Amino acid sequence: MAQDLVIGIDVGGQTSKCGIVDARGTVVAQTVIRTDTYDTVEPFIAELAEALNRIIAEAKAEGQIRGIGVGAPNGNYYTGCIESAPNLKWGHNKVEFAKLLSEQMNGIPVSLTNDANAAAVGEMTYGAARGMKNFIMITLGTGVGSGIVINGEVVYGHDGFAGELGHTCAVRHNGRQCGCGKHGCLEAYCSAMGVARTAREWLEMSDEPSELRSLDRITSKDVYEAAKDGDKMALKIFEFTGRILGEKLADFIEFSAPEAIVLFGGLARSKEFLTEPILEAMNANVLPLWRNKVKLIYSSLKESDAAILGASALAWEL
Amino acid sequence: MAQDLVIGIDVGGQTSKCGIVDARGTVVAQTVIRTDTYDTVEPFIAELAEALNRIIAEAKAEGQIRGIGVGAPNGNYYTGCIESAPNLKWGHNKVEFAKLLSEQMNGIPVSLTNDANAAAVGEMTYGAARGMKNFIMITLGTGVGSGIVINGEVVYGHDGFAGELGHTCAVRHNGRQCGCGKHGCLEAYCSAMGVARTAREWLEMSDEPSELRSLDRITSKDVYEAAKDGDKMALKIFEFTGRILGEKLADFIEFSAPEAIVLFGGLARSKEFLTEPILEAMNANVLPLWRNKVKLIYSSLKESDAAILGASALAWEL
Numbered sequence: 001m002a003q004d005l006v007i008g009i010d011v012g013g014q015t016s017k018c019g020i021v022d023a024r025g026t027v028v029a030q031t032v033i034r035t036d037t038y039d040t041v042e043p044f045i046a047e048l049a050e051a052l053n054r055i056i057a058e059a060k061a062e063g064q065i066r067g068i069g070v071g072a073p074n075g076n077y078y079t080g081c082i083e084s085a086p087n088l089k090w091g092h093n094k095v096e097f098a099k100l101l102s103e104q105m106n107g108i109p110v111s112l113t114n115d116a117n118a119a120a121v122g123e124m125t126y127g128a129a130r131g132m133k134n135f136i137m138i139t140l141g142t143g144v145g146s147g148i149v150i151n152g153e154v155v156y157g158h159d160g161f162a163g164e165l166g167h168t169c170a171v172r173h174n175g176r177q178c179g180c181g182k183h184g185c186l187e188a189y190c191s192a193m194g195v196a197r198t199a200r201e202w203l204e205m206s207d208e209p210s211e212l213r214s215l216d217r218i219t220s221k222d223v224y225e226a227a228k229d230g231d232k233m234a235l236k237i238f239e240f241t242g243r244i245l246g247e248k249l250a251d252f253i254e255f256s257a258p259e260a261i262v263l264f265g266g267l268a269r270s271k272e273f274l275t276e277p278i279l280e281a282m283n284a285n286v287l288p289l290w291r292n293k294v295k296l297i298y299s300s301l302k303e304s305d306a307a308i309l310g311a312s313a314l315a316w317e318l
Numbered sequence: 319m320a321q322d323l324v325i326g327i328d329v330g331g332q333t334s335k336c337g338i339v340d341a342r343g344t345v346v347a348q349t350v351i352r353t354d355t356y357d358t359v360e361p362f363i364a365e366l367a368e369a370l371n372r373i374i375a376e377a378k379a380e381g382q383i384r385g386i387g388v389g390a391p392n393g394n395y396y397t398g399c400i401e402s403a404p405n406l407k408w409g410h411n412k413v414e415f416a417k418l419l420s421e422q423m424n425g426i427p428v429s430l431t432n433d434a435n436a437a438a439v440g441e442m443t444y445g446a447a448r449g450m451k452n453f454i455m456i457t458l459g460t461g462v463g464s465g466i467v468i469n470g471e472v473v474y475g476h477d478g479f480a481g482e483l484g485h486t487c488a489v490r491h492n493g494r495q496c497g498c499g500k501h502g503c504l505e506a507y508c509s510a511m512g513v514a515r516t517a518r519e520w521l522e523m524s525d526e527p528s529e530l531r532s533l534d535r536i537t538s539k540d541v542y543e544a545a546k547d548g549d550k551m552a553l554k555i556f557e558f559t560g561r562i563l564g565e566k567l568a569d570f571i572e573f574s575a576p577e578a579i580v581l582f583g584g585l586a587r588s589k590e591f592l593t594e595p596i597l598e599a600m601n602a603n604v605l606p607l608w609r610n611k612v613k614l615i616y617s618s619l620k621e622s623d624a625a626i627l628g629a630s631a632l633a634w635e636l
Contacts, residue, residue, distance in 0.1 A: 084607075134476040148573070150473055157468070157575025158452040159611075167605050168569040172490060180605055251486040255466065255573050257475025287485050287498055289402075293477075 003066040005059075007052060007108075008312025010115065011035060011072035011097075013087035018052055019308035020059050023316075025126035027305050029059040041090040041100065049104035068110045069314030071118030071307065072097065078160035080112050086179075111314045115139070115307070117154050117163060119299075120147025121317075122310025123262055128300040135260045136252055138165065138245075140267035143179070144187040144194075150256055165252060166191070170244050190245045192220035192267045198237050199223050208233055224270045238273035245274070246281025253286050253294050260295035264306070271298055321384040323377075325370060325426075326630025328433065329353060329390035331405035336370055337626035338377050341634075343444035345623050347377040359408040359418065367422035386428045387632030389436030389625065390415065396478035398430050429632045433457070433625070435472050435481060437617075438465025439635075440628025441580050446618040453578045454570055456483065456563075458585035461497070462505040462512075468574055483570060484509070488562050508563045510538035510585045516555050517541050526551055542588045556591035563592070564599025571604050571612050578613035582624070589616055 005028070010017045012035060019030035033051050038044040056062055074085040080098025085091035098110040113121075120137035123129040129137070133152040139145040144166030148155040155162045166187035167180050175184020176197065188194050199218045203210065210233035211226050212218055226234035249261055261282075263271070275296065283291050301309055323346070328335045330353060337348035351369050356362040374380055392403040398416025403409035416428040431439075438455035441447040447455070451470040457463040462484030466473040473480045484505035485498050493502020494515065506512050517536045521528065528551035529544050530536055544552035567579055579600075581589070593614065601609050619627055 150468060150475070151471070153469065155468055155574055158577040159575055161607060162573065162575035164572040164575075164605055168572050169565065169603060172565070182603065182605070247487065247490070251569065252573070254482040254486050255480065255570070256473055257477055257480035257482075259476040285487060285500065287482055287500070289479060 003064055005061050005064045006066050006312045006315035007068040008118075008308040008310065008315065009048070009068065009070045010118070010307030010311050011070060011075075011082075011088070012307075013073070016048065017308050018048070018055065019305070019312065020055055020061055020065070021309060021312035025309055027308055029055040029061075030308060031055050036089055038090055041095045041097070044090060045097075045100045045104055048101065052105065065108055067315035067318035068101065068105065068108055069118065069121075069311040069316075069318075070097065070101070070110060070112040071115040071311040071314070072112060073115060074161075075112045075114045075117075076160040077111070077113040077117065077154070077156045080110065082112070109315075109318045111318050113154070113156075113314060114145070114163075115310075116145030117147040117156075118310040118314055119145075119264055119306065120149055120154055120262075120310075121313040122301060122306060123264070123299060124149060124152075125313035125316065126301060126309050127262075127306075128297050129260065129262050132259050134256065134258045135262055136165070136249075136256065136258045137262045137264060138249075139265040140191060140263060141265035142192055144191045145265075148256060149258075165248070168248060168251070170248055186245070186248050190241055190267070192265075195220040195223050195237060195241055195267065198240060199234075202233060202237065210234065220267055220270070224273070227270070227273050235273065238270060239277045242274045242277025243281040246278040246283075247285050249278065249282045249296075250285035253282070253290050257290070258294060260297050262297050262299060264299035264301075268298055321382055323379050323382045324384050324630045324633035325386040326436075326626040326628065326633065327366070327386065327388045328436070328625030328629050329388060329393075329400075329406070330433075330625075331391070334366065335626050336366070336373065337623070337630065338373055338379055338383070339627060339630040343627055345626055347373040347379075348626060349373050354407055356408055359413045359415070362408060363415075363418045363422055366419065370423065383426055385633035385636035386419065386423065386426055387436065387439075387629040387634075387636075388415065388419070388428060388430040389433040389629040389632070390430060391433060392479075393430045393432045393435075394478040395429070395431040395435070395472070395474045398428065400430070427633075427636045429636050431472070431474075431632060432463070432479075432481075433628075434463030435465040435474075436628040436632055437463075437582055437624065438467055438472055438580075438628075439631040440619060440624060441582070441617060442467060442470075443631035443634065444619060444627050445580075445624075446615050447578065447580050450577050452574065452576045453580055454483070454567075454574065454576045455580045455582060456567075457583040458509060458581060459583040460510055462509045463583075466574060467576075483566070486566060486569070488566055504563070504566050508559055508566075508585070513538040513541050513555060513559055513585065516558060517552075520551060520555065528552065538585055538588070542591070545588070545591050553591065556588060557595045560592045560595025561599040564596040564601075565603050567596065567600045567614075568603035571600070571608050575608070576612060578615050580615050580617060582617035582619075586616055
């Protein structure tokens with residue numbers, strides 16, 4: 001029987017999404033299991049294999065799975081391991097995830113990388129970057145991740161951990177502390193968390209009126225809603241966020257001369273407020289030879305499928 | 319007869335160095351011609367071909383030249399053209415350099431790239447980066463150039479112009495104007511020109527004693543000599559220069575996770591004063607996972623041969 005299906009798994013801190021995907025990028029079956037109820041990896045892998053076998057049976061796909069792709073925090077493509085992932089209860093040490101899962105799945109090959117790299121492969125295989133050989137994917141979620149594609153291949157670097165653009169320096173002096181321990185990282189400003197932090201800081205530092213003042217615990221979604229209502233402070237927060245991101249994108253363009261920057265993730269949904277300041281800062285800060293030449297595009301994948309598709313795309317390369 | 323020789327040409331603003339190189343990286347014959355006495359490219363190419371034929375005859379290498387590699391400012395690997403090179407009298411418009419030279423040399427294939435990329439290929443083929451598949455070459459000359467190698471290949475990007483790390487932003491606010499028109503570029507601080515500029519600025523801004531005060535027109539070499547004499551301001555200038563470079567290297571590591579950073583060029587000869595501040599800033603600013611793991615090395619190529627070797631190495635890939 002032809003092996004023309006793959007499985008994609010997106011391992012998150014709370015839940016893991018799994019799906020069976022065909023060559024056209026249709027998710028033909030999917031399920032979700034909890035990630036955070038396990039203290040060690042073995043019972044999680046056992047439960048994961050059970051869930052996969054369930055959807056394989058459901059899709060009548062026995063013997064048709066060519067490979068399994070996994071996107072996971074701190075996933076290393078070279079070693080197939082998850083290493084020191086702070087958000088995974090069982091991931092604090094080095095976990096041989098790909099090997100363990102393959103063993104549980106009767107030897108179906110497993111390929112693993114971090115979530116942002118998986119998103120980049122997904123975008124190249126099924127999404128907005130189809131046909132592109134040089135682009136940079138920036139995921140604007142709780143944090144800022146990145147997947148860099150050069151010559152049609154994801155950049156893994158010497159050790160498998162390349163593409164940490166969220167931790168390049170956006171604010172050199174007196175920058176905010178980032179979750180990684182450094183100060184001034186892009187992630188501390190241009191993630192969903194960063195936007196909420198900007199709002200809280202600005203509210204504290206001024207007495208400018210804003211509908212955000214009435215809220216108890218501000219999220220980036222609140223800032224988005226306020227911006228839609230025309231709230232001046234919320235609009236300025238997006239301008240500030242877009243400018244910082246655009247300035248750093250100029251640096252990234254000078255590194256790898258991509259055809260496009262692809263934005264993805266929860267915060268990218270605020271594109272109506274982000275696009276203009278990003279483009280303005282990016283083009284003002286990049287060398288003239290790239291000015292107004294590098295495209296800024298948004299992921300075209302259906303959000304609910306994107307994580308699974310991204311991970312599954314890895315499996316086609318197996 | 320076996321074709322086991324290549325030619326390397328380093329096109330500079332004033333002179334162009336040419337040499338015949340064997341597979342072990344020995345320059346078996348070489349010559350230099352002027353670049354700046356021509357207003358159009360055709361007579362320059364004619365003179366260049368004549369010079370090459372002369373050294374080919376001298377080395378008894380007729381019929382043994384496998385290819386010609388050229389390193390030139392704003393050289394584009396994809397198109398073989400030199401585009402808008404401000405330092406080349408005949409290079410202001412687009413010049414089909416590789417095609418023209420190949421025609422003059424009886425169809426010997428010609429490969430062309432910018433000088434920093436050529437240096438990176440040279441370092442990988444004959445020098446300090448031999449055997450490395452992931453490294454970043456930074457050339458600290460009059461300006462700051464870069465050649466990025468990922469998976470054993472030079473990064474050319476979507477358009478052939480990737481690797482302009484000298485024009486990434488080192489000082490975001492009130493940064494110095496750079497020759498490219500932008501402000502705060504790495505090149506404006508960490509090139510030979512940048513070091514001289516720091517000296518002039520600091521002398522003007524303070525009345526701290528320094529032997530540099532007695533000089534009429536300060537160069538980076540003067541600053542180096544003064545530092546060797548123990549001059550405090552000169553030593554602080556190198557500390558400042560090294561710190562700025564180290565801070566940016568941290569960003570670059572987070573992009574492509576290289577095994578090593580390779581420094582090359584006139585200013586790199588001041589390594590006794592630069593190494594410590596570079597490493598300190600690089601390791602303080604990079605994510606913990608790369609701290610004290612990425613090597614900082616200096617080109618091991620003989621300076622007089624390096625430009626020819628770098629360009630010639632391109633030709634082996636033809």
